[in-house]
Amino acid sequence: MASLSFRAIQKSYGSTKVLHHVDVQVGDGEYLVLVGPSGCGKSTLLRCIAGLEDISAGELWIGDRRVDQMAPRDRNVAMVFQSYALYPHMTVRENMGFALRVQRRPPAEIEAAVLQAAKMLELEHLLDRYPGQMSGGQRQRVAMGRAIVRRPDVFLFDEPLSNLDAALRHHMRVELKRLHRRLETTIVHVTHDQVEALTLADRILVLNGGYVQQFGSPRELFDTPANTFVAQFIGSPSMNLLPAVGSGGEVRIEGVEGALALDRSGPFTLGVRPTDLVVGSGPLKGRVDVIESMGAEALLHIELGPHTIVAQVPEPLRVRVDELVPLDVGVTHAFDRESGVRL
Amino acid sequence: MARRPSTPEVVLTHAAIVGITMVTLYPVLWVLEMAFSPSQSFSMDLSPIPSEVTLDNFRDVIGTFDDEGRWLFGRQLLNSVIVSVATAVLGLSLSTTAAYALSRWSFPGREQGMAAFLVTQMFPGVVMAIPLYLLLDLFGLLDSRTGLVLVYATTSVPFSVFTLKGYFDTIPVALEEAAMLDGASRWMTFRYIVLPLARPALAVTGLFSFMTAWNEFILALTLMGSEDAYTLPVVLQGYVGDFGTEWGRFAAGAVIVSLPVMALFFALQRHFVEGLTAGGVKG
Ligand SMILES: Nc1ncnc2c1ncn2[C@@H]1O[C@H](COP(=O)(O)OP(=O)(O)OP(=O)(O)O)[C@@H](O)[C@H]1O
Ligand SMILES: [Mg+2]
Numbered sequence: 073m074a075s076l077s078f079r080a081i082q083k084s085y086g087s088t089k090v091l092h093h094v095d096v097q098v099g100d101g102e103y104l105v106l107v108g109p110s111g112c113g114k115s116t117l118l119r120c121i122a123g124l125e126d127i128s129a130g131e132l133w134i135g136d137r138r139v140d141q142m143a144p145r146d147r148n149v150a151m152v153f154q155s156y157a158l159y160p161h162m163t164v165r166e167n168m169g170f171a172l173r174v175q176r177r178p179p180a181e182i183e184a185a186v187l188q189a190a191k192m193l194e195l196e197h198l199l200d201r202y203p204g205q206m207s208g209g210q211r212q213r214v215a216m217g218r219a220i221v222r223r224p225d226v227f228l229f230d231e232p233l234s235n236l237d238a239a240l241r242h243h244m245r246v247e248l249k250r251l252h253r254r255l256e257t258t259i260v261h262v263t264h265d266q267v268e269a270l271t272l273a274d275r276i277l278v279l280n281g282g283y284v285q286q287f288g289s290p291r292e293l294f295d296t297p298a299n300t301f302v303a304q305f306i307g308s309p310s311m312n313l314l315p316a317v318g319s320g321g322e323v324r325i326e327g328v329e330g331a332l333a334l335d336r337s338g339p340f341t342l343g344v345r346p347t348d349l350v351v352g353s354g355p356l357k358g359r360v361d362v363i364e365s366m367g368a369e370a371l372l373h374i375e376l377g378p379h380t381i382v383a384q385v386p387e388p389l390r391v392r393v394d395e396l397v398p399l400d401v402g403v404t405h406a407f408d409r410e411s412g413v414r415l
Numbered sequence: 416m417a418r419r420p421s422t423p424e425v426v427l428t429h430a431a432i433v434g435i436t437m438v439t440l441y442p443v444l445w446v447l448e449m450a451f452s453p454s455q456s457f458s459m460d461l462s463p464i465p466s467e468v469t470l471d472n473f474r475d476v477i478g479t480f481d482d483e484g485r486w487l488f489g490r491q492l493l494n495s496v497i498v499s500v501a502t503a504v505l506g507l508s509l510s511t512t513a514a515y516a517l518s519r520w521s522f523p524g525r526e527q528g529m530a531a532f533l534v535t536q537m538f539p540g541v542v543m544a545i546p547l548y549l550l551l552d553l554f555g556l557l558d559s560r561t562g563l564v565l566v567y568a569t570t571s572v573p574f575s576v577f578t579l580k581g582y583f584d585t586i587p588v589a590l591e592e593a594a595m596l597d598g599a600s601r602w603m604t605f606r607y608i609v610l611p612l613a614r615p616a617l618a619v620t621g622l623f624s625f626m627t628a629w630n631e632f633i634l635a636l637t638l639m640g641s642e643d644a645y646t647l648p649v650v651l652q653g654y655v656g657d658f659g660t661e662w663g664r665f666a667a668g669a670v671i672v673s674l675p676v677m678a679l680f681f682a683l684q685r686h687f688v689e690g691l692t693a694g695g696v697k698g
Contacts, residue, residue: 124592145598157589161611170607171597222597 074135074225075100081130101256105269108279114262150219151228158203165199168217189220209240229261300412312381316342328377330355343405349383354400449666472667495646502567502628514579532573558644571624582616618686
């Protein structure tokens with residue numbers, strides 16, 4: 073167990089810079105989730121921690137050891153690869169025990185460690201199988217087991233749930249939470265699934281194009297997104313963003329009749345989460361364009377002047393397609409028009 | 416669902432299989448017939464069943480002695496075995512490491528090196544007979560097994576490297592990264608992850624190197640001057656004379672030379688299985 077500290081880390085491939093100044097401290101035993109769109113540098117950052125890639129500038133510390141010049145094998149981190157990377161010629165038992173065999177631990181100790189991890193992951197009945205004889209979810213658990221057996225300082229998970237079906241993914245998400253509570257080891261988990269991020273993380277690091285967008289608890293990211301990127305990336309469906317201008321205690325949305333009672337002046341970007349839209353009363357008028365029913369709730373796609381916004385409302389509905397509905401806003405967010413930064 | 420083949424189909428298929436088998440086996444049976452017949456003439460008999468069976472030919476081929484009364488055939492068989500095994504071992508160890516490096520690292524001269532390997536394959540071995548003769552002469556390795564092993568091993572390396580590199584390329588790098596994170600050194604990763612996974616390719620290239628050395632004739636004839644140093648193909652050729660060929664002994668020799676190769680094939684067969692890397696990584 074150890075804390076993890078990124079100090080002004082940069083990473084370039086030749087002249088292409090893929091990580092710009094990552095400077096973040098992760099506490100001992102924290103569950104850190106790295107999110108961002110495809111190609112934003114998540115895997116690269118993870119591989120830098122593992123030592124599979126060299127960092128171009130900055131320092132990486134695990135606990136009180138500076139590790140960025142160390143070989144992967146000396147860093148005491150365990151990684152669950154996006155592809156699982158199980159040794160195909162070894163049984164589950166041998167896969168999970170490999171790290172300990174490399175360390176020349178006594179066979180009895182290896183067997184005990186493997187059994188304990190297998191029990192935790194419900195893999196006991198699969199110990200003599202080969203990776204080729206198992207389902208995706210089982211392999212995923214073996215990959216996890218191989219990491220657990222090591223008792224590393226830090227776990228690194230690269231999109232470990234991405235290839236599982238929805239039900240299994242949910243199950244494994246719960247398993248991961250349980251595992252973390254039991255082991256209390258620092259975890260860095262990469263995903264591009266914001267639900268995974270919100271449910272698992274103690275803290276989330278949002279990356280975009282190699283830049284850190286925000287670092288904070290799921291609550292912080294959801295309630296006070298640092299910019300329009302985070303605002304749209306975290307939360308599903310995405311936050312509605314509308315160009316607005318305020319003056320004298322009133323805010324008008326461009327191209328829309330009616331004014332909202334908000335205290336802000338000058339042009340800005342107004343952000344409203346679909347759950348924070350009030351349908352049925354209010355100063356604005358929109359036309360219902362599409363209704364997506366999801367059982368307990370429905371998504372209304374509403375034409376508001378030249379804009380289309382999404383509202384999430386409870387079922388049963390009292391509106392029909394093409395109906396004109398009055399609208400109001402609850403909690404709102406304000407961002408700079410140019411930079412997108414939170415005001 | 417597979418359709419059940421109709422009776423005429425079954426009959427025709429089996430007839431075809433029997434026909435092809437006969438065409439394939441007939442020449443082999445003919446060699447066997449000559450090997451077991453007492454006559455030394457070329458058999459023109461259509462039937463592959465010998466009218467008279469004798470082991471004389473085998474006895475003659477195996478039972479050769481040199482001037483001092485030492486067992487010549489034994490010595491020559493030993494030459495062949497030692498040279499072929501050493502060629503396979505040396506060739507395989509050189510080409511495995513070379514192929515791994517070519518597959519995993521990029522370094523200056525990598526592309527050129529690969530191209531150079533290809534270029535060497537354009538020339539038949541005979542072209543190099545004279546330069547090789549001079550080289551071995553220079554190092555005093557003419558007439559020696561060591562010389563022959565060096566020649567064979569180096570000529571088998573390019574093909575082996577290509578085969579093995581192609582195979583290493585299919586082994587996901589993530590497996591090695593996982594092993595390194597598990598605390599394995601470079602060497603351990605190579606030894607415990609890469610080599611076991613490459614077993615089918617190692618078996619094929621090893622067998623190939625062995626057979627190249629086992630069957631090679633022209634260089635062996637050129638570089639080995641004395642009967643003592645001959646390998647079996649050269650010995651075999653001795654039965655094909657200027658004034659007449661001892662076909663019976665030649666055939667018996669051919670049978671003897673093929674046996675070890677067949678045995679080796681059967682022994683290695685189970686290693687030729689494909690799909691060893693299945694299930695390691697998804698997708
Ligand atoms: N070996 C490399 N050489 C050059 N560029 C690379 C290399 N590896 C990755 N990149 C680039 O670095 C950027 C970040 O890649 P990375 O794999 O970290 O993305 P990611 O966030 O993990 O994406 P995904 O969600 O698709 O896995 C990408 O733009 C990619 O093209
Ligand atoms: Mg990735």
